[in-house]
Amino acid sequence: MENRRPPELAAPLNLKFLSDNLQKLLEESLGINSVGQLLNYFPRTYLAAGELTALTDVPLDEEVTLIARVQSANSRRMRTRKGKLLDVVITDDDAGRLGTMHLTFFNSYAAERQLTAGTRAIFSGRTGSYRGELTLTNPRFSLLDEGEGGVDEHLRPVPVYPATEQISSQMIRGCVSQLLDSLAHSQLNDPVPAHIARRDRLMNITQAYEMIHRPAEVEDAYRAQHRFRYQEALVLQTALARRRAEVRSEEATSRPHCAGGLRDQFDAALPFTLTAGQQAIGKQLAADLAAAHPMNRLLQGEVGSGKTLVALRAMLQVIDSGGQAALLAPTEVLAAQHYQSITRTLGPLAEGGMLGGAADGTRVVLLTGSMSTAQRREALLSAASGDAGIVIGTHALLSENVQFFDLGLIVVDEQHRFGVEQRDALRTKAVAAPHMLVMTATPIPRTVAMTVFGDLDVSTLAELPAGRAPISTHVVGLSENPRWIDRAWARAREEIDAGRQVYVVCPKIGDSQLEADTSDALELYEGPPANRQELTSVAELVESLREVPALADVTLGVLHGRLDPQEKAATMAGFSNGSVSLLVSTTVIEVGVDVPNATLMVIIDADRFGISQLHQLRGRIGRGGHPGTCLLVTQLEPEHPSRERLDAVASTSDGFELSQKDLELRREGNILGSSQSGGRSALRFLKVIQHAAVIEKARSDAQELIDADPALTDHPELAEALDLYLNEEKEAFLERG
Structure with a gap:
């Protein structure tokens, strides 16, 4: 047999077994144009082929893939145009809460022929609604009971891939399966060095790709995920270790301490x-x-540390x-x-x-x-x-x-x-x-510091200087009691009458919903369209505050990123010297603004801000020895998921605890970004909260590899993986420190 050179993962996806149309779809819809990109387009979940999908749990207006049984199929001629309409009812066989869904096919003779009562199949498409019931129109389908891989084929878990309207999960599965068949007698280049794979008993990369895409049982997929999780961590940490080595190899002018200077x-x-x-x-x-090489250090610490x-x-x-x-x-x-x-x-x-x-x-x-x-x-x-x-x-x-x-x-x-x-x-x-x-001033959990900022030496200022007063934080839920906003303004007047000052923060500047204060770098939480309330703007709030009896004769100031610089400077000077008692602002005051006399902050539509941003904003008060109070005003109902963020901020002033909570609430999976577009990144399974031990081990291994072989000359597969997995977007994310 010919001794073929192992195929490179970076090789173009010009494979004979894939049609030109399929290759075009993969590239245009998913950005996949190489062997590695297709192999690294991992399933997002697996369906148990022996079980039917609970139809009552299927979401509306989303691309879905589900397994169901055909309950009935009826064909009829269409009245308004030529052709036939096939109405198929599928079921999940749940006796306690029998779930059904209607599928509609137009002129699909294959569906009419194959989708007979009792047939089990996989269906994919975007869910819609008709007369209050979930529907699928012209969904893609494949029969489950006619497997090509032997009598047990229909018992295998079914991988479900992130799909688009142009290319379905089944189509992607077919492409990957054909690629795996073509590699059956090949040994792919493995980024994990052999001595590490032996030490940790990791399966080889070819076997891992087979198990993650075509598992005989779902446990196989989990084992493969474990292997790729370590690989992701090793690739990432090697990139960071290499960057640290590059910095240390640069020459810098030494700047020693000069006594008496x-x-x-x-x-x-x-x-x-x-x-x-x-x-x-x-x-x-x-x-x-x-030192004679450049310092490259991250200094993190609480606001005011x-x-x-x-x-x-x-x-x-x-x-x-x-x-x-x-x-x-x-x-x-x-x-x-x-x-x-x-x-x-x-x-x-x-x-x-x-x-x-x-x-x-x-x-x-x-x-x-x-x-x-x-x-x-x-x-x-x-x-x-x-x-x-x-x-x-x-x-x-x-x-x-x-x-x-x-x-x-x-x-x-x-x-x-x-x-x-x-x-x-x-x-x-x-x-x-x-x-x-x-x-x-945004506290970073240790595992995140090791990953996102792993090329930097990290120093942490944990203690606050003497004289910083405690800040109490309360959620003001207007859905429970709309009159609480009146109490908030009365509270503001009490602080002003006591000689203190007040911040009021809004999420936008003016009337336009699209108007963003770019200088504030505000990231808003949008939420579902049905629950998206109109945001309060600085302009409208200032006008309404002038009519609030409790704030009569109070000197108001306005601050946002679009003001003329001189006007901004004058407003800040007025707030600093006390001539402005209440400042209505966007998040332009989030960092660096230091007015020790400010003791109260009212954040309007607080649910539209992230945890770290709320924590940063809150740090503007209580800086002068007087206790501070922060009121998080929201119109959301107590059971709304976004209220959990507000409750978290109200429960603690520990920034590191909040940053950990923020990660948990975001359910952050891919530490280099949430998109799984099928591009060059395969960083998919590493989660900074759960996998600290994996990150620690990979960091140690990567440092040893780079110390011994800075150019990775002895590990060309790992060097190739760095180029393959870490595209420019991910590299920029890594280097954002």
């Missing part, structure tokens, strides 16, 4: 003592900056060694807040060369898109000449005409707001590879 002067002038966490992470950053202070000390260490630091913020409001906070905190140290400034001080400049030409020119000159040690800005920092004298450190605040391209655009402005510190 700006950082030491800053520490000496601090009116408080750093927390133990701030001191420990400060030592980590100091050591990272002193002091991340910016830790980052500022790192910036001063870089300045002491002759370099510059850039702080990238997602919004102009946050950039301006950082500028004001840092210049205020540094005092004379930020007034280098100015009257009254420290003799060896530096300069801090702000660069945003809305600055005047003269302001922008001055900021650009300060950055390019090196006069500015710290340059703070928004996306404007990424412009081609922005140059640095010696960019040594990049700090990215709220890293999830920026893509890898934006981060890299800033990196290219440095002579040598700059050090990188990315910060997030």
